[in-house]
Amino acid sequence: MATTEYAHPEALVSTAWVAEHLHDPNIRIIESNEDVLLYDTGHIPGSVHVDWHKDLNDPVIRDYLSPEHFAGLARRIGITPETTLVFYGDKSNWWACYALWVFTLFGHKDLRIMNGGRDKWIAEGRELTKEKPNYPATDYPVPAKRNDQEIRAFFADTLQWSKERKPLIDVRSPGEFKGEITHMPEYPQEGVLRGGHVPGAKSVPWKTATNADSTFKPVDELRKIYQENLGFKPDDETVVYCRIGERSSHTWFVLTKLLGFNKVRNYDGSWTEWGNAVRAPIEKP
Amino acid sequence: MDCGKLDELGSVGMVESESHYPGGLQTIINLFQALPDEEKREALISYAEQAPKWAPKPGETFDLEDVRKDEECTDTVGVFLKVSPDQRTVFRVSLGPQVQTLTRAMASILCRGLDKALLQDVLEVPGDFVPKIIGADLVRARSHTVYYVLTRMKGIARVYLNRQRVTGNS
Numbered sequence: 001m002a003t004t005e006y007a008h009p010e011a012l013v014s015t016a017w018v019a020e021h022l023h024d025p026n027i028r029i030i031e032s033n034e035d036v037l038l039y040d041t042g043h044i045p046g047s048v049h050v051d052w053h054k055d056l057n058d059p060v061i062r063d064y065l066s067p068e069h070f071a072g073l074a075r076r077i078g079i080t081p082e083t084t085l086v087f088y089g090d091k092s093n094w095w096a097c098y099a100l101w102v103f104t105l106f107g108h109k110d111l112r113i114m115n116g117g118r119d120k121w122i123a124e125g126r127e128l129t130k131e132k133p134n135y136p137a138t139d140y141p142v143p144a145k146r147n148d149q150e151i152r153a154f155f156a157d158t159l160q161w162s163k164e165r166k167p168l169i170d171v172r173s174p175g176e177f178k179g180e181i182t183h184m185p186e187y188p189q190e191g192v193l194r195g196g197h198v199p200g201a202k203s204v205p206w207k208t209a210t211n212a213d214s215t216f217k218p219v220d221e222l223r224k225i226y227q228e229n230l231g232f233k234p235d236d237e238t239v240v241y242c243r244i245g246e247r248s249s250h251t252w253f254v255l256t257k258l259l260g261f262n263k264v265r266n267y268d269g270s271w272t273e274w275g276n277a278v279r280a281p282i283e284k285p
Numbered sequence: 286m287d288c289g290k291l292d293e294l295g296s297v298g299m300v301e302s303e304s305h306y307p308g309g310l311q312t313i314i315n316l317f318q319a320l321p322d323e324e325k326r327e328a329l330i331s332y333a334e335q336a337p338k339w340a341p342k343p344g345e346t347f348d349l350e351d352v353r354k355d356e357e358c359t360d361t362v363g364v365f366l367k368v369s370p371d372q373r374t375v376f377r378v379s380l381g382p383q384v385q386t387l388t389r390a391m392a393s394i395l396c397r398g399l400d401k402a403l404l405q406d407v408l409e410v411p412g413d414f415v416p417k418i419i420g421a422d423l424v425r426a427r428s429h430t431v432y433y434v435l436t437r438m439k440g441i442a443r444v445y446l447n448r449q450r451v452t453g454n455s
Contacts, residue, residue, distance in 0.1 A: 037386035
């Protein structure tokens with residue numbers, strides 16, 4: 001029987017909850033934005049900044065940071081494996097979800113999103129500060145591995161998913177899905193040679209899952225979008241993709257944490273890999 | 286850091302310089318290049334916060350106005366140009382609320398740095414000043430819209446010059 005509660009309600013906290021836990025030493029609030037200087041203009045008191053580009057990616061090859069570098073990041077922001085991490089940010093928590101997904105790669109247990117993100121916090125007139133906190137460094141252990149196999153899909157996996165017509169969700173804008181444009185609306189071209197989508201993928205733009213105030217839609221609406229209208233099932237292994245894996249992190253969070261899908265993988269190579277790969281099959285209406 | 290400190294280091298008006306940047310912009314570049322990364326960020330925030338000062342003021346008139354939202358931009362950007370009889374420029378820029386902080390900072394820097402620059406010099410400003418100001422750390426594919434404001438300023442300056450040529454005033 002369908003419930004009215006998200007599958008993992010603990011993964012989502014309200015702005016009021018965050019306001020009540022600003023000084024809780026077991027909780028670290030993390031801001032992650034697309035706007036690289038937004039944190040510096042003012043942030044939730046006590047929150048730390050994780051830069052999606054500089055902190056979460058390998059500086060040379062296209063990959064995420066190593067377990068050693070992840071431990072370094074965790075030590076720098078003063079967390080232990082037991083710390084509850086609450087992510088928030090701009091763009092309806094798009095980059096907060098990306099950061100949460102990367103932290104999931106390293107097995108950190110208690111990861112949450114502040115519903116509504118930065119926009120909601122500001123709209124409610126809550127406090128911002130420019131003061132940057134300085135937490136004592138910890139000795140966060142180096143994770144034994146990065147959980148690539150569990151939540152990450154690569155080109156070969158996605159090709160297999162396409163050939164076998166397994167559940168595949170393209171979360172980009174309709175124009176990108178149709179191949180009419182090769183960049184996000186309102187964003188610069190990031191170097192893709194071909195337009196279209198992975199054959200067999202269904203289009204569900206990531207923002208379909210959000211309300212105008214940047215919060216997530218209620219679970220019944222999300223079920224309607226992904227399950228009733230498009231037939232995706234919680235027990236099916238599902239692959240999601242966008243351009244570089246960031247918008248699809250948001251959909252990964254929705255499917256995994258809010259709808260309780262058991263196995264969702266994010267193809268972070270996404271269209272900037274697929275649309276440039278020689279002989280990669282492309283569907284274009 | 287407050288942008289006013291720039292004036293302690295030298296006038297931001299037109300100064301003689303061997304570089305290929307108009308003097309005011311060169312002064313700002315010099316300042317940024319001398320700053321450590323953290324202070325560079327603080328200076329950028331300060332410039333971004335001053336961006337509203339460079340918006341058109343009520344009653345202000347211009348020779349050309351170009352207000353639009355381009356497909357690759359998050360919000361509307363307006364560029365306003367006034368040219369003096371000796372071909373020196375005054376720019377004003379209006380920015381929608383969704384415009385990113387770095388772009389706001391760059392609009393403020395360019396309005397200040399190109400104030401009273403010669404029209405022809407504006408057209409020749411190379412885009413390589415951007416990493417000199419914001420540092421390699423902040424230059425990313427998605428931050429490339431910082432070049433956009435300069436492109437729009439050059440665009441309106443070019444239109445102005447072309448119109449002058451057409452009317453035989455150049």
